Amino acid sequence: MKLLSLIRGFKLDRLYTEEQRIIEECRLTSQEVQQLRELFLEGASGGGCMTMKDLWRLFRNICPLGDRNKAEFQGHFVGVVGPTPSNTDVSINFGELMMLMGRLRGANFGGIRDKFFS
DSSP, X not given: OHHHHHHHHHHHHHHHHHHHHHHXXXXXXXXXXXXXXXXXXXXXXXXXXXXXXXHHHHXXXXXXXXXXXXXHHHHHHHHHHXXXXXXXXXXXXXXXXXXXXXXXXXXXXXXXXHHTOO
């Protein structure tokens, strides 16, 4: 049991360190991180991850998702998680969501800066 506790603690420390790196890299404020965490917790369908279906539902509320925006979004998504055999089976964790949102903010995807980061 002690070994499992140590492993769990190590994983949490590594996750925290990775999230802090992403926050700095994306230049997210503490308020933005809190908003993203709330969106993630509300939108995730389970298992501590968001599926592509969860992401479509989330972004449908932020900006219109016509064919052009969907294609652009998928490009940013692949930039974060890498190429995948099927986008429908992919899920992302909170750190990856922060990275994705940082990329989308940088590109001002669908006017996201004014809608989410203002």
